[in-house]
Amino acid sequence: MSLIDPTDNLERQNAKLLKIADALMKRVEYGSEQSSAAYAQFERAALLEKRVRERTLELEQTLDLLHQSNAQLAQANQDTEAARRNLADAIETVSEGFALFDPSDILVMSNSRFCRDFRDMANVLHPGLPFESYVQSVSQSAYLSLPAGVSAKSWAEQRIKRHQDRHAMFNVRLVKDRWLQVSEHRTANGGTVVLQTDVTDLIRLERQERDRLKDKQTRMIRATLDHLNQGVCVFDENARLVSWNRKIGALLALPAKRLQLGVSFSGILAQLDERIVFTRGIGLEGFRQWAYSSGPRSHISFEIKRGAGITLQVFGRGMPDQGFVISVTDVTAEREAAQKLAEINEILEQRVVERTMELEDALAAAERANASKSRFVAAASHDLLQPLSAAKLFIASLADRHQKPQDQVVLAKAEAALGGAEQIIDALLDISKLDSDEGITFDVRQVALHDVLVPLRDEMEVLAAENGLSLRVVDSDLMVETDPAYLRRIVQNLMANAIRYTETGRVLVGVRRNGGSARIEVWDTGPGIAEEDQQTIFEEFKRLDPKASANEGLGLGLAIVERACTRLGHDLDLWSEPGRGSCFMVNVPIAGRAGPRKTSARRIAAPVGLAQAGLIVLLVENEVQLRRALSVMLEAWGVHVIEAEDAASALTLLEDLEITPDVLLLDYQLGHGASGLGLFRSISDRLGTLPCAVISADRGSQLHNDCKALGVELLSKPLDRHKLGDFLDAVATRST
Structure with a gap:
């Protein structure tokens, strides 16, 4: 059981404790000294006094802390109130309407300028107002000028939808042609700051400037239209005339008093002279339907005639505002010129047909002559080869019988002469075949360049040695796609040509990779070929050396090379510089690499x-x-x-x-x-x-x-x- 009432204040409790302590002291002093009970009570009283002093000290310390806390709280309340007054004063000094909503969209504070133009909302705005209630009150305000066709409910829904954006800015129209610019910004804690700015002066100034520019633009458009050589008229979305120039009246023969602002398109059509006839393109009804059609209009172009001799071209184009513009151009001179040109073209076409028939007859005759020439060359070559073969075989038979040395020399010269004749006949036969599409096919397949270059090296080394030249053929292991017989003939002619026209030095034959092709190159140290002669040398019977004898050829080698490369699709190139030599290059598609080569010696008839x-x-x-x-x-x-x-x-x-x-x-x-x-x-x-x-x-x-x-x-x-x-x-x- 407690000695004091805990509900008493500290002063009351201290007084009671002092009174209890005093009573105990008196009882100890006046009681029996031998009484142990009295002494025990004294001890308890002493202990109780000690505890009372300790509790009193603790209570005093707690009281001091409470006084300090109360003092700090009071100071904090004063600082908060001062900060709030400063914030309110600062917000009040802002020239714009200001309102702060917390993250729960509840109004925290606003200044006096916020919604000042909505006078019927003065009793509505107060801290704790929900944002949706604020929007509903604005939408129903008598000072809000709603756009045409927009209800207060739909305006409020649109306003709430914009509020969901993190940042929003838009204009609100008030009565008496006043405007507010409303902007919303999210705060760091998710609240919203709403600013209202009066932009009436800016919008009115902008409107005045726009009207001024529109008037100026109208004058410029009027001056431009009057300057045009075409008749132009502009209609609005309701097909009413809004602009035109003087030329349109002159071209359509419309009196000036008939062209007035706002006249309908149908009214202008009704005023057109009956002598105007639609000649090309759409008709009158189609033109009317195009003008009164809804939605985007496509471009139209047609021609009309006024009277007997004036042709007008009409062009119509829709505009973004659903209006349209029509231009009229006098094309009478152009149509008359076109008519005359058409008549001249008919005469020219007749002449061209006649000339074409003559050329076709001449071409047919030339083709028949060329075919006849080719057949003649082929037949003549075949007929010549028969006795030539017999002559060569007779001479070979004589040579096998071991005649005298002087007879062997004569037989060798005779065989060489027959060999030259054989080469000429072969060249003529090749030229005939390559010039004609008849009777020639190519056996295009994979060919090892080794099988072409090495035999030619063995054949040409003797000819090069006779001319005192060094011949070097660099072997290659590439496979190419070509006709082996014609490729051999091409390279053979290039090598023979290089040896024939090189007096001193050497001839080099090699192969380089050129992308997906193998470029066969034949180099020589001959006299070179001037640039103006580099096309001539590929013509038949053309030789740059006039002193060359017939035994050195008739100038058919390069002609055969050029024709064979063209028919096979192999690019033929030439580099040459007078005094330094020449290089003929043939590009052949690569097919791969050749396998291991089998060496075999040429067997001679035994x-x-x-x-x-x-x-x-x-x-x-x-x-x-x-x-x-x-x-x-x-x-x-x-x-x-x-x-x-x-x-x-x-x-x-x-x-x-x-x-x-x-x-x-x-x-x-x-x-x-x-x-x-x-x-x-x-x-x-x-x-x-x-x-x-x-x-x-x-x-x-x-x-x-x-x-x-x-x-x-x-x-x-x-x-x-x-x-x-x-x-x-x-x-x-x-x-x-």
Whole structure:
């Protein structure tokens, strides 16, 4: 049980404790000294006094802290109130309406200028007002001028929607043509600051400036329209006339009093002279529908005629404000000029047709002449190759009989002369084929450059040595896509040309990579070619050296190269500088790299080996001289020859002799529609497949493919005795 009432204040409690302590002291002093109970009470009283003093001290300290806290709280309240008064004073000094809403969109404070223009809201604005209530009150204010067609509810909804943006700024129109600019900004704690600025003066000034500019622009447009050589009229979105120039009245023959501001489009159409006729494009009703159509208008253009001789072009275009502008141009002179031009064009076209027919006749005659020339060259070349082959074979037979040295020299010169004639005939035949699309096909396939360059090096080294030149051919392991025969002829002609026209020095042949192509380059240290002559050298029968003899060629080599490269699609380039030499370059598509090369020495015809083999050859050749020359040469090699003039004689001879030859040598053209391949099939049907070689002057790929399909060797005329010897030697080797 407590000695004091805890509800008493400190002074009352202290008084009670002092009174209790005094009573205890008296009782101790006047009580029995021997009484232990009294002493115990004294001890308890002393302890109680000590505790009272301690509690009193604690209470005094707590009271001091309370006084200090009260003093600090009072000071803080004073500072807060001062800051609030300062903030309110500062906000009040702002020239704009200011309001602060907390993160819960509750009005915290505002100045007197906020919503001052909404006088009926004076009793509504107070701290604690929700933002939506504020917007609803503004939307229903009598001082708010709502836009046309907008209700107070929809305006409030739009205002609330804008409030969701972090920053918003817009203008609000009030009654009596006053304007407020309202801007909202989010605070750091998510509240909102709303500012209201009176921008009435700015908007009125801007409106005045816009009206002034509009008046000035109107005057400028009027001056511009009057300056135009076209008639122009402008209509608004309701098809009412708003602007025009004097030219439109003159072109359409409309009196000035008829063109008035606001007149309708239909009224102008009704005033048009009946002599105006729509001639090209849309008609009158279509023009009316275009003018009164709703939505964007497409451009229109048409022509009308006024009277008998005036043609007007009308052009209409829609404008962004749904209005439209119409321009009228007098095109009478242009149409008359166009009519005259059309008449002249008809006359010219008739003349062109006549001239074209004449040119077509001339072109047809030229093509017939060219075709006739090509056929003549081909036929003549074939006919010339027959006796030429026979002559070469007779000379070769004489050379094999070991005549005297002086006879050998004469025979060598004769064979060289025949070889030159053979080259000329081959060149003429190539030119004829390359100039004509008839009878020429290319065997384009993958070719190893090694197989082209190395044989040409072996052939050309002798010619270069005779001219005192050094020839170097750099080998290549690249594979290219081309016709091997024509590529060999191209490079051969370039090398021969370089050796022929280089007096001293060397000729270098090599290959460079040029992107996806292999560029074959032929360099020489010759006299070079002037720039003005670098196109001439590719023409047939053109040689820059007038002293060159006919034995050095007729100037067909480069012509063949140029035509063959064009037909194969290989780029042909030339670099040359007088006094320094030349370089001819041919670009051929790369197909890859060649595999490991197999080295093999060229086998030369060995008559002794053939004599030991005792071969029997069936020779069928309708040309008597060539057949006789072949027989003489083969018999000189120790080969037994059975001759026949045609296919029928050959088949009859084989039946009569009842013998199977070891080898067939058949001419391709045997006369009367017969061919060597047909004879080969007939003999194979009777005697089985025999080794066969077909002799022909035809260098086309079709014959080459046919022979390859039948497993028949193809030997070209003039016949090369070495190739014939290689073929027979291979047959003799297999038979043994």
